Amino acid sequence: MIRLKAVIAAAHFHGLELDVRDFAADPDETSPSPATLARWLNEQGAVAKGMRIKWRYLVKMSNSPPIVLMLKDGSAAIMVNADAGHNIVWLRDPLGDEAQQPVPVDEMRLMQVWTGDILLIKRRRDQSEADAPINISWLAKMVLREKRSLRDIAIASMTLSILQIFPPLIVMQVIDRVVNNHSMATLISITAIVLVLSFYEVLLSYGRRELTLVLTTRIDTRISLHLFSRLLALPLEYFERQQAGNVIGRVMAIYKVRDFMTGRLMSTFLDLFTLVVILPFLFYLSSTMAWMTVATSGLIGLLIVVFMGPVGRQYGALIRADMQRSSVMYETVAGIRTIKTLALEPTRKQEWDVRTADVIRAKLAVGRMSNWPSTLSMPLEMFINRGIILVGAYLVLTGASSVGAGALVAFMMLGGRVASPLTNLARLLDDLNEVTASLGEAASVLNQPTETKALTTGMRPRIKGALSFIDVNFSYPGSTTKALNDVSFEVPAGTMLGLVGRSGSGKSTITRLLQGVSRSYTGYLKLDGVDLREINLTHLRRSFGVVLQDNFLFRGTIRDNITAGRPGLTIDDVVRAARLAGAEEFIERMPAGYETFIEEGSTNISGGQRQRLAIARAVISDPKLMILDEATSALDPESEALVNANLERIGKGRTMVIVSHRLSSLVNCDQILVMEQGKVADIGPHEVLLERCAIYRTLWMQQNRHTESRKNADADRNDAAPLIAEGD
Incomplete structure (x- = not known):
């Protein structure tokens, strides 16, 4: 916790207002690592880097902003200045007042408590990697960040390329000197050289494979983490407009690009080192045959370039067909309960068959189109591997070339190694069709405008719950009418505020604006006098408790679900929240209590139990403003009565915004807002609205006509009783 406060204090120096509650890990963890803290800071809009440093460098950092020093007891200190001349640094306690004077500390005292780790923080000024558009340039920068590994791989590849020259040279010497001169001593010497070179080649090959594996793993990890963060940063509105299966299919296409960059692209560029080293040697052996090798490889590349466009168009159609099929699969799995209930298996199977047929047709078209450049380039590859050596032999026999038999064999051995990188480089262009199409599909999702800025910047006022809407207008994208x-x-x-109105009147839209789901409204929406768009979005949502009509519970224990957004809370906090939501009684009846495991889709608990757990999850953080959007509409009468009975207790000391079609559940609200076609029809307590608001009165009579009829019948019977007595 002290390390976290030290980081927040250092970030405050740069104008970054951070909140402990935004820390994804357990806020009660005493000593999060520098890497964990740096990752969190980068997500919050800062640039942070953890590193290990020696005293002699630390003491020279006199002009640096506050630096967080990690201490051995799991705490931290803030270094605010340094003096290399006097060999001291000035430290400040992160838990103390900022006006407190820093304490000078020398090397001996600091080394007793300091781990040697520091955390450097600064404010991000330019477009960050997290916000940059997903394209080839972004991926290239991702790869180039591993400069050290790339340098080591380049050195190993260059050395291996040089070593690969020696086997053909040795073969040339064996043919020209050993075999022709019958020299056993030369053969023994050459054998020793071959063994030594082979040992180093095996060792270097192993080292290069290990370095390449580490490099590709690091790139894969960085891409995976970034993609998931970017996906989470997309606004809710985007997911509401898109098919979930389509979104997943497009995002997963980025891994084809990843495989290309860490597979074919990496191996081809490594082979290019062989080309750089060996090609000059081929020209030394025979410039005529070397030019023939290069020209033939160039023709192969030209063929592939010509077919790039047609193959790319066919491959784009294949990707789209495959995504549509994946969307059917996702939709089927997500809606399997409805499919089984309504016996829709034949219909879904027919839809799957149609989509599969589209994929097969597209795949067949891609295969046939790709087969043409492969077929046309095959004679050229055969000429490189077999024909050039025959041409070389002809040149030797006719005296047009002075190349010896040994040199001819050496050229044949090296020629194949030169041709392979050249042809692979040409085929690399062919792979670009697949990569470009996949990258375009992933970018269509990941390059959507994100909420990153709203989630990491803005004010963090203390929320009390006063609401103010002033001339607020809002329209959904593509709609011609105003929702508000x-x-x-x-x-x-x-205040306990009820929201009522006919379907489509704008009730849920008001709650969406309060949660910051949509910020493209006009007018002013203020929370405690602060415009909602000026408030940090993460802070705003953490300050709210939201319960929807259909709440999602994660696969895990009841305790984990209640503490989903607050992992550091104790079991006492969980029990208190469950009691407040009326969930304690059914949780304690379960065999494992709060450790009961909830299956995917919440299939092992009832709808009423799921709703009460959602309420417990919302109230555990003690929010000052709660939103219940049709939270009881799907409940049975008993569960609804239980939740309604707890509403007054839940609402004590906090603002409640309750959307409900059942007006009987809103009778005790302090104020009831009546909406009609996106406008405010009236606002007031229940009794007042019954008298002056025709819309509210009509809705009330529609829902309570049986009760009113019974009351009227009872009144008629009471009035008729004296008349009956007189008749007797």
Whole structure:
């Protein structure tokens, strides 16, 4: 916790206002690592780097901003200055007041408590890697960040390329000197050289493979982490407009690009080192045959370039067909309960068959189109591997070349190694079709505008719960009508506000704006006098408790689900929240209690139990503003009565915004806002609205006509009783 506070204090120096509650790990963890803290800071809009440094370098950092020093007891200190002349640094306690004077510390005292690790923090000024558009340039920068590994791989590849020259040279010597002169001593010497060179080649090959494996693993990890973060940063509105299966299919296409960059692209560029080293040697042996090798490889490349466009178009169609098939698979698995209930298996199977047929047709078209350049280039490859040596032999026999028999064999051995990188480089262009199409599909999702800026910047005021809508207008994308039309109302903190109205009147839209789901409204929406768009989005959402009509529970224990957003809370906090939500009684009846495992889809608990767990999850952080959007509409009467009975207790000391079609559940609200076609029809307590608001009165009578009829019948019977007595 001290390390976290030290990081927040250092970030404050750069104008970054961070919140402990935004820390993804356990906030009660005493000593998060520098890497964990740096990753969190980078997600929050800073640039942070953890590193290990020696005293002699630390003491020279006199002009640096505050630096976080990691201490051995799991805490941290903030270094605010240094003096290399006097060999001291000035430290400040992160838990103390900023006005507190820093303490000078020398090397001997600091080394007793300091781990040697520091955390450097600065504010991000330019477009970061997290916000940069996903394209080839972005991926190239991702790879080039591993400069050290790339340098080591380049050195190993260059050395291996040089070593690969020696076997053909040795063969040339064996043919020209050993065999022709019958020299056993020369053969023994050459054998010893071959053994030594082979040993080093095996060793270097192993080292290069290990370095390449580490490099590709690091790139794969960085891409995976970034993609998931970018996906989470997309606004809810985007996911609501897209098929989930389509989104997943497009995002997963980036891994084809990853495989290309860490597979074919990497191996081809490594082979190019062989080309750089060996090609000059081929020209030394025979410039005529060397030019023939290069020209033939160039023709292969030209063929592939010509077919790039047609193959690329066919491959784009294949990717689209494959994504549509994946979307059917995802939709089937997600809706399997409905499919089984309505016996829709034949219909879904027919849809799958159609999509599969589209994929097969597209795959066949791609294969046939790709087969042409492969077939046309095959004679050229055969000429490189077999024909050039025959041409070389002809030149030797006719006296047009002075190349000896040994040199001819050496050229044949090296020629294949030169031709392979050249042909692979040409085929690399062919792979670009697949990579470009895959990258375009992934970018269509990942390059959507994100909430990153809103999630990492903005004010973090203390939330009390006073709401104010002033001439708020809002339209959904693509809609010609306003969902909210000049909505204006105001409620003080601690108010229980009910929202009622016919379907499509704008009730849920108001709650969406409050949660920051949509920020493209006009007018002013203020929370405690602060415009909602000025508030940090993460801080805003963490300050709210939201319960929807259909709440999602994660696969895990009941305790894990209740503490989903607050992993550091104790079992006492969980029990208190469950009691407040009316969930304690059914949890304690379960065999494992709070450790009961909830299956995927919450199939082992009832709808009412799931709803009460969602309420417990919302109240555990003690939010000052709670939103219940049709939270009881799907409950049975008993569960609904239980939740409604707890609403007053839950709402004590906090603002409650309750959306419900059942007006009986809103009778005890302090204020009830009546919406009609996106406008405010009226606002007031239940009794007042019954008298003056025709819309509210109509809705009330529609829902309570049986009760009213019974009351009228009872009144008629009471009035008729004296008349019956007189008749007797």
